[in-house]
Amino acid sequence: xxxxxxxxxxxxxxxxxxxPEWGRVVVPDDASALAEEAxxxxxxxxxxxxxxxxxxxxxAGRAAPGLPVLALLVALLITLTGLAAVTWPRSSxxxxxxxxxxxxxxxxxxxxxxxxxxxxxxxxxxxxxxxAMIILVDACVCAEEVGTAAATAPPGVTVxxxxxxxxxxxxxxxxxxxxxDPAGGLRSYLHLSAHPGTAAxxxxxxxxxxxxxxxxxxxxxxxxxxxxRLAG
Numbered sequence: 441x442x443x444x445x446x447x448x449x450x451x452x453x454x455x456x457x458x459x460p461e462w463g464r465v466v467v468p469d470d471a472s473a474l475a476e477e478a479x480x481x482x483x484x485x486x487x488x489x490x491x492x493x494x495x496x497x498x499x500a501g502r503a504a505p506g507l508p509v510l511a512l513l514v515a516l517l518i519t520l521t522g523l524a525a526v527t528w529p530r531s532s533x534x535x536x537x538x539x540x541x542x543x544x545x546x547x548x549x550x551x552x553x554x555x556x557x558x559x560x561x562x563x564x565x566x567x568x569x570x571x572a573m574i575i576l577v578d579a580c581v582c583a584e585e586v587g588t589a590a591a592t593a594p595p596g597v598t599v600x601x602x603x604x605x606x607x608x609x610x611x612x613x614x615x616x617x618x619x620x621d622p623a624g625g626l627r628s629y630l631h632l633s634a635h636p637g638t639a640a641x642x643x644x645x646x647x648x649x650x651x652x653x654x655x656x657x658x659x660x661x662x663x664x665x666x667x668x669r670l671a672g
Contacts, residue, residue: 556619579634587613
């Protein structure tokens, strides 16, 4: 049974004493007087609960994910955004006009030492005709363009037509030397593909150096100056 305190207050019979460190406990008649203390206790409990959650270890003793996971998610989002910007189809600003890609050109370098076939089926060393303008006519006879080139070539510059047929055939214009390349060695060496309706031209100086490739033989103004330089 509890003992009365110094002021003569004691616990009811049959109830234990409260811990002395609590001091004097006063129970108000109106419970609303404890509302402020209750709010403070709840606030302290919420703070303690958040701290315990952030410090709670994850699986296998690891700390719960926090800032590292957030940083990883942000980096992933940035990467996906950049990838979408690169792969997203862009609208054309040229009014819907198609993009025209030039024909691939052969590398500038030495002309291969090939023996081609003449009209009489005799071998003709290609380098023996230098300097020369060699026109590949297997994809287009282009007789008019070949004739213009032959008429424009200065003295000393040979205009040669090359086809990949077994026979060289006859010249399509005066002053033109027709040759055949049945094995396709010239185009293969230069990595120069044939395009239907076009005749490519090779300009080779007297040292055997391929100085220019004309992918599509067109107006004479495109190559007249190069022909003149070959004769120099």
